[in-house]
Amino acid sequence: MTDSAAADHRPPQAHPQGPRPHVHSHDGGIPHIHSHPHGRVPALDLSGPAPDLHLHGVLLPGDEPVDLWISGGRFVAGPLTGAQTVARDCWILPGLVDAHCHVGLDSHGAVDHETSRRQALTDRDAGTLLIRDAGSPADTRWADDREDLPRIIRAGRHIARPKRYIRNFAEEIDPEDLVGAVEQQVACGDGWVKLVGDWIDRSTGDLAPLWPAQVAAEAIARAHQLGARVTAHCFAEQSVVDLVEAGIDGIEHGTGITDDVVELMAENQVALVPTMVNLETFPQIAAGGEAKFPTYAAHMRDLHARRFATIGAAKDAGVPIYAGTDAGGSLPHGLIGQEIALLAKVGGIEWALGAASWRGRDWLEVPGVELGASADVVVYDTDPRRDAGAVRHPRLVVLRGRPYSGERDA
Helix, strand or coil: CCCCCCCCCCCCCCCCCECCCCCCCCCCCCCCCCCCCCCCCCCCCCCCCCCCEEEEEEECCCCCEEEEEEECCEEECCCCCCCEEEEEEEEEEECEEEEEECECEECCEECCHHHHHHHHHHHHHCCEEEEEECCCCCCCHHHHHCCCCCEEECCCCCEECCCCCCCCCCEECCHHHHHHHHHHHHHHCCCEEEEECEEEECCCCEEEECCCHHHHHHHHHHHHHCCCEEEEEECCHHHHHHHHHCCCCEEEECCCCCHHHHHHHHHHCCEEECCHHHHCCHHHHHHHHCCCCHHHHHHHHHHHHCHHHHHHHHHHHCCCECCCCCEECCECCCCHHHHHHHHHHHHCHHHHHHHCCHHHHHHHCCCCCCCCCECCEEEECCCCCCCHHHHHCCCEEEECCEEECCCCCC
């Protein structure tokens, strides 16, 4: 069983998250030098100022080539005398966004700084330059001082009831303490709070909501008073109804979204981060619970079987949908390319790219490619709108104006 959601944000600051190093594919380390003139990637020196850089290529979602000029780690007006041209004849995406990720977490709970750093580097090398951390028991604010790690918007720690979530992940409290726990996690996060909305109830042998609807409404209202948004892990049907009616801002996973609530989500622009990579694991989760909880196992298989129809109906209704891998816990980091490919089955590749790039940045209020913004882009040899597999093979990653080739920098 895996989950993750929530986030933390102080525009445009950030922090990292994640578990073990990963399965994303870079063909042995990006980028290789091709026959056309790309320019060499300058040697990385984090001790000095970011270099002056120039890129020439098609900036998505547009279709025309542009020149991007970078100085002091930010986009500036050009031309810029002496800038190093690091990419030509390429396609450029605003830095990718993993809106459901967990840096500082593995399947046993919190991890140390070095493991957290490796997790964040794995995401960076896959092109993820902005993370909405959807809950972590580890304090990752030390990473804010690392120029080489993705920005992180934190949600503090998951909030769950005792014995109703994964051990060592959450702040576990009873319903009468939910408002106080939300206040505490608002102080720990960057403008987000993460609730566990449902989990298996051993007394019934199936998924069930964790919070009485009125208690959830009071907690969400308190978060809003404090200037934070609230999101929740929801696999099943009833938790989505209760929490959307309570005024929640986001739903994670959302496999239980039904017709009677999807219109309300669209009307109130309640965000959905479906974590398609995670949903692919439902059959294994069901198999693991089959012997003890056959009703739960059947429910998980049913949610999995209709996952594309469920998420597709939400998209068609106008629910805003964003990309998140649920890295951390039991899933590896660096899966943003796989997440985009699965989202493309719902709404097409350009829609999926937007969910993981320019639209995701707009939602999290972190600038993309604009003058004065942090220079965070991902560069590809081929147009990822024509070849979804290209997203998994960036030629170059530029984070805070520093170029990376996919090799791990100490």
